[in-house]
Amino acid sequence: MDERQPASRASLYRSWPRYEAADKGFRNYWYPAIESRKLGKKPMAVKVVGEPILLMRDGDKVRALHDRCPHRGVPLSAGRNEFPGTISCIYHGWTYRLADGELCAALTDGPDSPICGKAVVRVKTYPVEERANIIWVYVGDQPAPPIEEDVPEEFLAEDAVVIPMIELRKGDWRYAMENAVDEAHARYLHRKTPFAFFRLFPAYQTDVQMVPSEDGKWLRRLSKPVFGPQNYPGVGTWPRDGFWRKAGGQVIVGKARLPGVFYVGHKNWQDFQFFTPVDEQHHLMCQIAVRRTKGLGALWWKLRVWSYIQLFHRIMLNRWEDGFIVEAMDCPPERLFRPDVAIVAWRRWCDLHARGLDGERAAKAEAEAEDGGASVASGDAASSQQASKAELT
Ligand code: FES
Ligand SMILES: [Fe+2]
Incomplete structure (x- = not known):
């Protein structure tokens, strides 16, 4: 596949100038x-x-x-x-x-x-x-x-068993991070992945919001999942899941933080994904599995990561499915739909809060955003932006 030129993507983020400028990431962070x-x-x-x-x-x-x-x-x-x-x-x-x-x-x-x-x-x-x-x-x-400002505290607990896998991937780091923030894709792209073979996925979700945590470090994604077959007018019924799929084991928490970190809370382990920018067209995909355990529990956890999680989650789900998307997608242009409120909120969060903006410029950026200066050309995207503004203020 030919590598796309960064210039073709430059205008995608024009409403968020700092995010647009960060084609090689935000500098003032530990990676x-x-x-x-x-x-x-x-x-x-x-x-x-x-x-x-x-x-x-x-x-x-x-x-x-x-x-x-x-x-x-x-x-x-x-x-x-x-x-x-x-x-x-x-x-x-x-x-x-x-x-x-x-x-x-x-x-x-x-x-x-x-x-x-x-x-x-x-x-x-x-x-x-x-x-x-x-x-x-x-x-x-x-x-x-x-x-310690940039390493999640979960990594530093005395009984934390942290198992990283870091690999070079093709694609703009922002696409990779936005893919993690994007909840709707999991409902479709990952529906048939072996890692989730026995799990019942929602068909869709409503009321997507990104809500800042109390310490101001994380943007937590909230939504209401809707399960079961749905009738899509003029098309038919979907999803058509097998009887063996059971509810449970879903992502409990999904949250994002600067400079490009997504956290997925599974039932009994934590999956941190750091997207370390390399250059305009590559990033390091850092999949970091964490569990607090000791002794035999730690041994069992390591075995589980290096076998089951490594193969089914890190490689089949993340590398083959998400990695394919991040490498293959080609925008602008883009036309956003309701679930993309989360992506828009993330872009805006970066624009306002990434380190490196001095006080005066930060206040100006905040004021411009309040005035609606961050609206985008597309009608769909503009409404998403409005929605995200309402949730974040
Ligand atoms: S010694 Fe490094 S280039 Fe000559
Ligand atoms: Fe994914």
Whole structure:
């Protein structure tokens, strides 16, 4: 499949200028970048919010450096760990200290190379932390907030068993996040997925709203499910579910938070989905399963994730079904319907609350939104926008 050009999507978010500008994500957040178990002493290349980053372990520390040698622009992640605490560029052996990015030797210019220590050849380093079996990086322009601001507290509980799976996916991170926010798609796209073979899905839902949590971090999705066969005038009856499907096991809670996180509360486990922007056309799909348990319970939980949940949920449902949609969808244009109130509310939430807007501009954006400045051209979408405004104010 040909990769679509970002320019073709630029006007989709024109009513939410900050969201539109965030084609590579919101910078001032901690993002999950790689599973801890996959990172060793060997340099690894990742890209987060458009920044190429070298990650590697250095003793008991994890280091993150801009993945570009200032000499001639070669990725440092192709280099060698020639001396302790350093990375040597593979091309001419410029050698940088991992802790602060300073050029401490230029091997092929001799021990007295005058370029060493100069500020112009220092490589940028990034704040990096390891929590809950995940390496998190921060590429923001503002000083990094404490990582606990961005890592959900459920990950940090003493008995939390956190099992991440992080993979590169094609598609704009916003499509992926909006797909998670979109409840209606689960009723149809996932209806026949093996993971939910025995579950009774609603046919549709009414009264979709996104409601901010008390701490202001989450937008919780609320709706009223309608079960059972429905008569669609002039078309027929749907759904036609098998007798073996039973109610229960449905998603209990669905909620979204910045910078691009969706939480799905299952009956006895929690599924966090982080959409780490890579560039305009790729994101890291971070599926993070969490359960509070200990001892044998923890062992059983790990077995369950690495077998059943891995195959049926993470791969068949999420990668093959959602991943296909996010890669294949092509908009603008778009024409929204009632369930998309949730998507519109999410876009607006980002526009108003993403970090990086100073106080004066934030107040102006809020005032413009109150004046209806965020309406959109399509009649359907405009009514959705109005609905979301009513629910959020
Ligand atoms: S490009 Fe890195 S040392 Fe020359
Ligand atoms: Fe889905």
